[in-house]
Amino acid sequence: MQERHQPLLEEVAALLAGRQRTHLTLPDLFALVRRGNVALPVDPTHLGCLWVLDRSHSGRISVDDLVALLELCRSRAREYQLFELEAQLQGYCTLQMWRAMSAPDGPQQFTSWICTLVLESSNERGSFPRHRRQQYVGRDAVAALHQLLRVAQTQSLDLQAFFDLLQRCGEERGIMELSNEAYDDWVPLDVVRDLVQHLFASSSKLLADICPPDELNWAQL
Structure with missing residues (x-):
């Protein structure tokens, strides 16, 4: 699995070079998307996708979080046509967020x-x-x-x-x-x-x- 995500790991390492932390923040995610050096199946800054990505909901995104999102997209991709892949993945993630938001403590x-x-x-x-x-x-x-x-x-x-x-x-x-x-x-x-x-x-x-x-x-x- 690590070999499959090696380009992503290298890009994250480049983003964090010289910083005293090992996690990404929201501005880092925007930079990751803007640089465009790694092909991503979804925009990780889409609100629903970000909810699923930030598994701890701490505002700190780890490499493991990114890999988990990519693996989720990979498994879900088998159920969608290529032309609808990103929209369907965003919809799936938004549904997960909506489930949490609908709980009593959701707001x-x-x-x-x-x-x-x-x-x-x-x-x-x-x-x-x-x-x-x-x-x-x-x-x-x-x-x-x-x-x-x-x-x-x-x-x-x-x-x-x-x-x-x-x-x-x-x-x-x-x-x-x-x-x-x-x-x-x-x-x-x-x-x-x-x-x-x-x-x-x-x-x-x-x-x-x-x-x-x-x-x-x-x-x-």
Whole structure:
């Protein structure tokens, strides 16, 4: 199996060269896809695929996680035609995510996972004396969230507009001080949490129409 995935292992090693960690974060996954040096059956940054990929839901993707996703795709590929392979695999992974989201603790689990992905994407984490209980993430983390949620495509908001919007939401909540330059590069994690909760509420309605929760036990792709 290792020989089959040797190109992937080498690409991950190249991505992590010089870094003091052995796991990938969300920005690393975007870089992996952007570089295009390894053929992947699915986009690992597709939300459903990412849910399946991040088996621990810790926001830290291991090589074993990547290999497990590729092996899952390989086994599922026997059931699909080549022209529909990626769409079917994405649908299968999204169904697995929807099963988890439909559990009693699903909303909390989903929200915590996205926030963890964002935290792990931030090279630094900010804190301020006046808001000691708040966690703040940097522009790199907001950029990863912007790309993950396809905000530019779905809402026509570029990264700067998205960043400004989150900061204004923080100011309205009293946890940002836009007049203070110290806050210029930071967004409160609680604002991200609120956004994800609203995203979950809207997405769950759509998914429930497509696959009602009471049919999840037998639904297959």
